Amino acid sequence: MPRIASRPETPQQGRLLRLLRDSGPHSRAELGEALKLSRSKLAHEVDRLTELEFVESGGFAASRGGRRSSIVRLSKHLRFVGVDIGATSVDVAITDGQLDVLGHGNAEIGVHNGPDTVLDTALDLLSKLRADGTAPDIHGAGVGIPGPVSFRDGAPVAPPIMPGWDQYPVRETMSQALGVPVQVDNDVNLMALGELHAGVARSVDDFLLVKIGTGIGCGIVVGGELHRGVSGSAGDIGHIQIEENGPPCACGNSGCLEAYASGAALARDAMAAARAGKSPRLAELFEKSGALSAADVTDAVSVGDPAAVQLLRSGGHRVGQVLASLVSFFNPGLVVVAGGVAGAGHSLLAEMRSAVYRRSLPLATGNLPIVLSELAAAAGVVGGARLISDQVLSVPRGIEER
Amino acid sequence: MPRIASRPETPQQGRLLRLLRDSGPHSRAELGEALKLSRSKLAHEVDRLTELEFVESGGFAASRGGRRSSIVRLSKHLRFVGVDIGATSVDVAITDGQLDVLGHGNAEIGVHNGPDTVLDTALDLLSKLRADGTAPDIHGAGVGIPGPVSFRDGAPVAPPIMPGWDQYPVRETMSQALGVPVQVDNDVNLMALGELHAGVARSVDDFLLVKIGTGIGCGIVVGGELHRGVSGSAGDIGHIQIEENGPPCACGNSGCLEAYASGAALARDAMAAARAGKSPRLAELFEKSGALSAADVTDAVSVGDPAAVQLLRSGGHRVGQVLASLVSFFNPGLVVVAGGVAGAGHSLLAEMRSAVYRRSLPLATGNLPIVLSELAAAAGVVGGARLISDQVLSVPRGIEER
Numbered sequence: 001m002p003r004i005a006s007r008p009e010t011p012q013q014g015r016l017l018r019l020l021r022d023s024g025p026h027s028r029a030e031l032g033e034a035l036k037l038s039r040s041k042l043a044h045e046v047d048r049l050t051e052l053e054f055v056e057s058g059g060f061a062a063s064r065g066g067r068r069s070s071i072v073r074l075s076k077h078l079r080f081v082g083v084d085i086g087a088t089s090v091d092v093a094i095t096d097g098q099l100d101v102l103g104h105g106n107a108e109i110g111v112h113n114g115p116d117t118v119l120d121t122a123l124d125l126l127s128k129l130r131a132d133g134t135a136p137d138i139h140g141a142g143v144g145i146p147g148p149v150s151f152r153d154g155a156p157v158a159p160p161i162m163p164g165w166d167q168y169p170v171r172e173t174m175s176q177a178l179g180v181p182v183q184v185d186n187d188v189n190l191m192a193l194g195e196l197h198a199g200v201a202r203s204v205d206d207f208l209l210v211k212i213g214t215g216i217g218c219g220i221v222v223g224g225e226l227h228r229g230v231s232g233s234a235g236d237i238g239h240i241q242i243e244e245n246g247p248p249c250a251c252g253n254s255g256c257l258e259a260y261a262s263g264a265a266l267a268r269d270a271m272a273a274a275r276a277g278k279s280p281r282l283a284e285l286f287e288k289s290g291a292l293s294a295a296d297v298t299d300a301v302s303v304g305d306p307a308a309v310q311l312l313r314s315g316g317h318r319v320g321q322v323l324a325s326l327v328s329f330f331n332p333g334l335v336v337v338a339g340g341v342a343g344a345g346h347s348l349l350a351e352m353r354s355a356v357y358r359r360s361l362p363l364a365t366g367n368l369p370i371v372l373s374e375l376a377a378a379a380g381v382v383g384g385a386r387l388i389s390d391q392v393l394s395v396p397r398g399i400e401e402r
Numbered sequence: 403m404p405r406i407a408s409r410p411e412t413p414q415q416g417r418l419l420r421l422l423r424d425s426g427p428h429s430r431a432e433l434g435e436a437l438k439l440s441r442s443k444l445a446h447e448v449d450r451l452t453e454l455e456f457v458e459s460g461g462f463a464a465s466r467g468g469r470r471s472s473i474v475r476l477s478k479h480l481r482f483v484g485v486d487i488g489a490t491s492v493d494v495a496i497t498d499g500q501l502d503v504l505g506h507g508n509a510e511i512g513v514h515n516g517p518d519t520v521l522d523t524a525l526d527l528l529s530k531l532r533a534d535g536t537a538p539d540i541h542g543a544g545v546g547i548p549g550p551v552s553f554r555d556g557a558p559v560a561p562p563i564m565p566g567w568d569q570y571p572v573r574e575t576m577s578q579a580l581g582v583p584v585q586v587d588n589d590v591n592l593m594a595l596g597e598l599h600a601g602v603a604r605s606v607d608d609f610l611l612v613k614i615g616t617g618i619g620c621g622i623v624v625g626g627e628l629h630r631g632v633s634g635s636a637g638d639i640g641h642i643q644i645e646e647n648g649p650p651c652a653c654g655n656s657g658c659l660e661a662y663a664s665g666a667a668l669a670r671d672a673m674a675a676a677r678a679g680k681s682p683r684l685a686e687l688f689e690k691s692g693a694l695s696a697a698d699v700t701d702a703v704s705v706g707d708p709a710a711v712q713l714l715r716s717g718g719h720r721v722g723q724v725l726a727s728l729v730s731f732f733n734p735g736l737v738v739v740a741g742g743v744a745g746a747g748h749s750l751l752a753e754m755r756s757a758v759y760r761r762s763l764p765l766a767t768g769n770l771p772i773v774l775s776e777l778a779a780a781a782g783v784v785g786g787a788r789l790i791s792d793q794v795l796s797v798p799r800g801i802e803e804r
Contacts, residue, residue, distance in 0.1 A: 148765055157765065206632055218731065222624050229733020230608055233765040240727045241761050253761075325642045325724070326731055329620065331631020359643050359655075363550055363559065363635040 006052045007396050012037060013045050017054055017074070017393040021098055022197070025073035027061035046072055054078070054393075074098065079134075080392075081141035081178070082384030083122045084187060087111050087161060087214040090118060092125040093381035094135045099197055099389065101378060103129040111146060114164035115173070123177055140180050140392045142384030143170060144187035146215065151232045154184040160251060161214070183387050187211070188235060189226050190383030191373070192219025195336050197386045199374040204334045208326065209373070210237075212319060212348070213339035214263045214294075218326070238262065240322050257322050261315035263294035263341050269311050270297050279307035298344035309347055316348035320355025327360040327368065338373035408454045409798050414439060415447050419456055419476070419795040423500055424599070427475035429463035448474055456480070456795075476500065481536075482794075483543035483580070484786025485524045486589060489513050489563060489616040492520060494527040495783035496537045501599055501791065503780060505531040513548060516566035517575070525579055542582050542794045544786030545572060546589035548617070553634050556586040562653060563616070585789050589613070590637060591628050592785030593775070594621025597738050599788045601776040606736045610728065611775070612639075614721060614750070615741035616665045616696075620728070640664065642724050659724050663717035665696035665743050671713050672699050681709035700746035711749055718750035722757025729762040729770065740775035 008014040015035055020026065026034070032042045049055045058071035078097030083090070088111070093104045105125035109118055122143075129135070147159025154171025156162060175182040192209040195201040201209070201221070209219040218235035220227040227234050238258040239251050246255025250264070259265055273279045274286040281300040286292050300308030323335065335356075337349060353370045360368075373379055410416045417437055422428065428436070434444045451457045460473035480499030485492070490513070495506045507527035511520055524545075531537070549561025556573025558564060577584040594611040597603040603611070603623070611621040620637035622629040629636050640660040641653050648657025652666070661667055675681045676688040683702040688694050702710035725737065737758075739751060755772050762770075775781055 220731075222629060227608075227624060227732075229766065230735040231733055231765050231768060233730075233763055234733035235731065236733075236763050236766070237727075237731055239763060240730050241723075321643075322727070325639075325727060328635075328642050329637065329639055329728055329731070330622075330629075331633055331636035331638075333632040361635055361638050361641060363633050364631065364638070366633060 006054065008052075008054070008393065009048065009395065010045065011395055012041075013049055013054075014394040016045060016049065016072075018390070020055065020072065020074045021389060021393060024098060025058045025071050027069035027071055029061070029069040031072060077137065079138040080385035080389050081126060081135075081138050082190070082381030082386075083126075083141060083143040083174075084190065084380030084384060085111060085118060085122065085143065085145050086187065086380075087146050090122050090125065091377065091381050092122055092129065093378070093385065094126070094129050094138070095382070095385040097389075099382055099385045101382065103132075103134050104378070104381065105129050111162050111165070115168040115170065119170070119173055119177075123174075126178075138178065138180055140388035141174060141178055141182045142190065142387035142389075143174055143182060143184045144190035144380045144384055145170065145184060146187045148233055148236065149184055149186045151183075151185055151228055154182070157232075181388060181391055183391060185226075185228075185387060186217065186235075187380055188217035188219045189228070190219075190381075190387060191338050191375075191379040192221055192226065192336075192383065193386045194375050194379035194381070194383030195338075195373060196221055196224070196383075198382050199379060200336055200371055201334055206330075206332050207334040207336060208323075208330065208332045209336040209338055210319065210323060210342075211339040212261065212263070212315070212337065212341040216258050216262050216319065216339075220330070237322060237326070242318060242321060257318060260318040261341075266294045266297050266311055266315060266341060267292050269314075270294075270300075270308070273307045273311065279305050281305040282308060294341050294344070298341075301344060301347070312341075312344060312348045313351045315341070316351030317355055319348075320352035321359070323352060324356045324359035327356055327364050331364045332368070335368065335370040336373050337370065338376070338379060342372065343376060408456065410454075410456070410795065411450065411797065412447065413797055414443075415451055415456075416796040418447060418451065418474075420792070422457065422474065422476045423791060423795060426500060427460045427473050429471035429473055431463070431471040433474060479539065481540040482787035482791050483528060483537075483540050484592070484783030484788075485528075485543060485545040485576075486592065486782030486786060487513060487520060487524065487545065487547050488589065488782075489548050492524050492527065493779065493783050494524055494531065495780070495787065496528070496531050496540070497784070497787040499791075501784055501787045503784065505534075505536050506780070506783070507531050513564050513567070517570040517572065521572065521575055521579075525576075528580075540580065540582055542790035543576060543580055543584045544592065544789035544791075545576055545584060545586045546592035546782045546786055547572065547586060548589045550635055550638065551586055551588045553585075553587055553630055556584070559634075583790060583793055585793060587628075587630075587789060588619065588637075589782055590619035590621045591630070592621075592783075592789060593740055593777075593781040594623055594628065594738075594785065595788045596777050596781035596783070596785030597740075597775060598623055598626070598785075600784050601781060602738055602773055603736055608732075608734050609736040609738060610725075610732065610734045611738040611740055612721065612725060612744075613741035614663065614665070614717070614739065614743040618660050618664050618721065618741075622732070639724060639728070644720060644723060659720060662720040663743075668696045668699050668713055668717060668743060669694050671716075672696075672702075672710070675709045675713065681707050683707040684710060696743050696746070700743075703746060703749070714743075714746060714750045715753045717743065718753030719757055721750075722754035723761070725754060726758045726761035729758055729766050733766045734770070737770065737772040738775050739772065740778070740781060744774065745778060 058073040060068040074097035082093045093101045148157045156165040170184045188211045216238040218237045239256040243255040247259045249256035249259035270292040274282040285296045460475040462470040476499035484495045495503045550559045558567040572586045590613045618640040620639045641658040645657040649661045651658035651661035672694040676684040687698045
């Protein structure tokens with residue numbers, strides 16, 4: 001298996017490895033063409049990657065008339081880990097070199113329990129997954145956090161719903177526990193990377209991923225790369241102000257998008273509807289547990305409760321209002337909608353679409369699909385594996401090509 | 403002088419030329435370091451560029467202890483042209499290889515006169531500038547248009563204020579008239595390129611340029627490159643809706659940013675203020691000419707007319723409202739404010755800043771300068787020269803490096 005600390009030694013080796021990761025085994029002839037390398041230069045790079053145990057031979061390709069070209073593929077021992085820390089749960093997956101998920105574990109745990117408890121839970125899940133011998137060695141892990149992250153420092157920055165996490169060295173902690181390279185990013189960016197790698201955005205260079213869950217955020221992909229912005233806060237759209245005198249937001253301001261359309265806002269409005277006697281189903285659920293969540297709204301929508309459908313529509317309209325401006329500004333090729341609330345019902349997506357198609361520039365919406373995430377809950381963990389594999393399968397910084 | 407149709411033949415030659423364009427003459431030793439080329443490889447590339455007459459020798463550098471290294475500079479015969487077509491005027495400039503302006507001409511002509519008349523005016527201005535022998539040959543021209551442009555086709559697309567321009571082949575027309583490569587883009591994108599090359603955004607990779615003139619638009623630079631979006635409409639923020647039931651906009655919708663804060667909206671509100679007897683200065687100007695323009699508001703602001711100052715403040719507040727959302731979304735390193743209205747007074751900029759600093763995420767505004775354009779009227783023509791020089795000083799497409 002690839003030595004844990006190995007990294008490719010030339011930019012060509014990195015490109016070759018990422019090509020094998022993204023589109024599977026290739027013949028040497030195909031690799032030479034794709035990378036514009038001569039046969040001898042390619043042979044040299046493949047030999048070196050074989051010595052480093054990143055790649056292996058996969059037999060011979062069908063003849064194209066001349067000598068049969070041998071197949072090169074990623075080592076079948078390569079393993080990446082994706083960790084997706086949500087507000088109320090943790091997901092962990094192990095993938096192979098092509099980022100196909102080999103094993104997946106989940107635990108319900110609130111992020112408010114603090115980093116020590118939550119990261120221990122993630123490590124436990126990973127140990128259980130590895131107990132069957134799926135991943136005797138792993139080569140890196142990518143971790144998603146439900147709040148602002150300093151990508152450079154590998155730590156959360158003043159995350160609003162995460163007591164104890166501010167500046168906590170998540171990257172160092174996980175890297176030391178696992179003995180491999182780790183990268184940390186916010187959960188929405190990882191979902192965007194996941195959809196870019198294996199989901200609905202696979203062939204799209206410029207797209208937005210809008211997550212509507214407990215909070216609301218956006219991942220921005222430009223030219224096939226995440227756009228994080230100069231302070232790493234790009235895509236933080238949950239606190240864009242919709243109305244000056246709107247409802248109060250948890251952030252301290254008022255009229256923010258999240259104060260209208262997040263899971264928390266839905267739960268608040270659902271309780272109001274239950275108390276006001278506007279929804280028999282929500283009232284029934286409220287009576288049972290003494291509180292309501294966004295999931296209860298979903299439940300009520302699934303039985304056709306009109307008040308619940310109206311709540312979801314209203315949320316979709318508000319998100320669509322903000323998205324319409326962003327589409328005019330950014331002119332993406334695709335909008336992917338993800339997150340627990342987004343998955344709740346078609347009425348939310350329909351309202352979002354309607355707001356965007358009505359209000360954005362015609363030139364920007366002429367050919368703009370607005371679709372649900374394909375990977376759903378797996379987007380974050382696949383994105384985590386993608387993030388760290390981008391690092392592990394590239395030359396170390398400083399010897400990059402210019 | 404460089405042969406007109408020449409192009410660099412290798413990616414290294416392109417990088418070398420753009421480095422000389424952006425940071426002036428360099429010694430061979432410096433070039434070798436910057437481009438990571440061996441002495442012999444560099445000598446080969448410089449020799450070839452000398453044969454193509456793109457570069458020339460500029461004497462010897464001061465000794466660094468060993469043999470003195472000879473200086474390489476761009477040919478002093480290189481000439482680029484920038485053409486900036488505004489709603490009511492045309493600007494043309496000739497630059498040298500480093501895009502320093504050698505000559506500049508301007509004519510008042512409305513874009514509503516149609517492409518034949520306006521482009522002829524631009525060509526006349528250029529002929530006059532060339533009459534003194536400044537530019538016996540030119541090597542390319544970049545043209546800015548005050549409306550949506552298909553960059554790929556080199557033609558305007560349904561520009562709202564430009565009868566006769568829709569799909570007009572501006573690139574082909576100008577290219578045939580001048581016998582050189584031409585590129586066409588919208589005026590705001592070119593202003594952003596101008597500020598990137600020689601203005602306040604010189605060392606900034608990710609920034610926004612907001613132009614407030616007859617219309618309102620935004621240039622987006624990501625990683626030192628223009629972001630045009632999938633249909634080329636990125637940055638078209640003038641028709642972002644601020645209020646559902648706001649004033650009617652020329653586009654047919656209501657409540658658009660331009661309906662509140664463009665030069666046209668200012669003129670409309672100024673006439674209302676004059677008629678209502680709220681502003682002695684505006685009433686006086688209105689009586690003189692029977693109409694008011696944004697420039698009249700500027701005039702009234704300069705003499706301290708309170709109603710005019712209030713108009714400008716109100717416009718700044720509206721632009722700031724939209725900009726606050728875009729800053730949260732995009733997390734730029736700098737916002738440059740340009741255009742005729744923006745230059746009108748500090749009160750507009752102050753209101754914009756206040757709205758952004760109050761409403762955007764603290765993480766996104768912690769270190770975010772919002773400043774006036776440095777190049778002002780020259781930004782468009784320098785940007786035009788930059789746009790075409792990017793093409794002329796690069797290897798033709800298809801033999802680019804991967």
